[in-house]
Amino acid sequence: MDNTAKIATVHRYVEAFEKSDISIIRDMYAPDAVVEDPVGSEPHVGIDAIVAFYEGALAAGAKLELTGEVRCAGNAAAFPFKVIMPGMEIAPIDVFEFNDEGKVQSMKAYWG
Amino acid sequence: MDNTAKIATVHRYVEAFEKSDISIIRDMYAPDAVVEDPVGSEPHVGIDAIVAFYEGALAAGAKLELTGEVRCAGNAAAFPFKVIMPGMEIAPIDVFEFNDEGKVQSMKAYWG
Numbered sequence: 001m002d003n004t005a006k007i008a009t010v011h012r013y014v015e016a017f018e019k020s021d022i023s024i025i026r027d028m029y030a031p032d033a034v035v036e037d038p039v040g041s042e043p044h045v046g047i048d049a050i051v052a053f054y055e056g057a058l059a060a061g062a063k064l065e066l067t068g069e070v071r072c073a074g075n076a077a078a079f080p081f082k083v084i085m086p087g088m089e090i091a092p093i094d095v096f097e098f099n100d101e102g103k104v105q106s107m108k109a110y111w112g
Numbered sequence: 113m114d115n116t117a118k119i120a121t122v123h124r125y126v127e128a129f130e131k132s133d134i135s136i137i138r139d140m141y142a143p144d145a146v147v148e149d150p151v152g153s154e155p156h157v158g159i160d161a162i163v164a165f166y167e168g169a170l171a172a173g174a175k176l177e178l179t180g181e182v183r184c185a186g187n188a189a190a191f192p193f194k195v196i197m198p199g200m201e202i203a204p205i206d207v208f209e210f211n212d213e214g215k216v217q218s219m220k221a222y223w224g
Contacts, residue, residue, distance in 0.1 A: 003224065038185040038186065039185035039186040039187075039188050040185050040186020040187065040188075041186075067180065068179065068180060068192050068203075069203060071203070071204060071205050071222040071223050071224070072222070072224050073150040073151035073152050073221070073222045073223055073224045074150065074151040074152020074153075074224075075151075075152065076151050076152075076222060077222070078190070078205040078207075078222035079205075080180050080192050080205070091180075091181060091183070092183060093183050093190040093191075093192070093205055093207075095190070095205075095207065095222065109185070110183040110184070110185045110188060110189070110190035110207065111183050111185055112115065112183070112184050112185045112186075
């Protein structure tokens with residue numbers, strides 16, 4: 001998977017929040033993906049649990065804004081961004097690991 | 113391990129390059145730590161291999177500059193920074209995972 005495709009996935013991720021479009025989330029993750037957000041919390045395992053998690057975030061009106069470049073290395077991409085919600089703002093770094101089909105297999109969010 | 117201690121380790125890491133002081137590197141990593149820099153390359157396993165890797169970077173005159181806040185989550189810290197070397201600059205995101213003794217057990221560097 002080349003870096004252009006990894007970066008495109010990150011931009012689609014931002015777009016999913018912008019448009020509040022859960023179908024983008026469902027499409028970008030592998031069926032057996034694992035999302036740990038934040039790292040140290042109980043992971044969301046499998047696409048249904050992941051979609052339910054994001055539906056909550058989209059319903060809360062969360063929007064994303066990249067605050068630095070997307071770093072690509074090996075099968076992974078790491079990027080810093082802001083999550084802007086009514087009355088709240090956090091500044092995570094997310095790490096996506098991709099599988100051979102170009103889907104996100106693992107997501108870890110670093111913030112706290 | 114509290115976030116203050118994790119952030120202090122990141123600042124000591126920057127200091128190690130500033131002072132070209134390999135003893136800081138030796139002290140902050142666990143004896144059986146693993147460093148993958150960049151992710152996707154052959155990891156440096158164990159403190160002797162890690163020290164040899166950093167001795168190369170220090171000898172090259174590399175300096176570090178944080179470009180955003182240190183994000184702490186669970187047993188980990190993630191941070192964006194610049195590596196400034198004569199004629200070259202890269203902008204990685206590093207992720208440190210700490211063990212129960214407060215030493216860095218795993219380091220992954222995302223850049224490419």
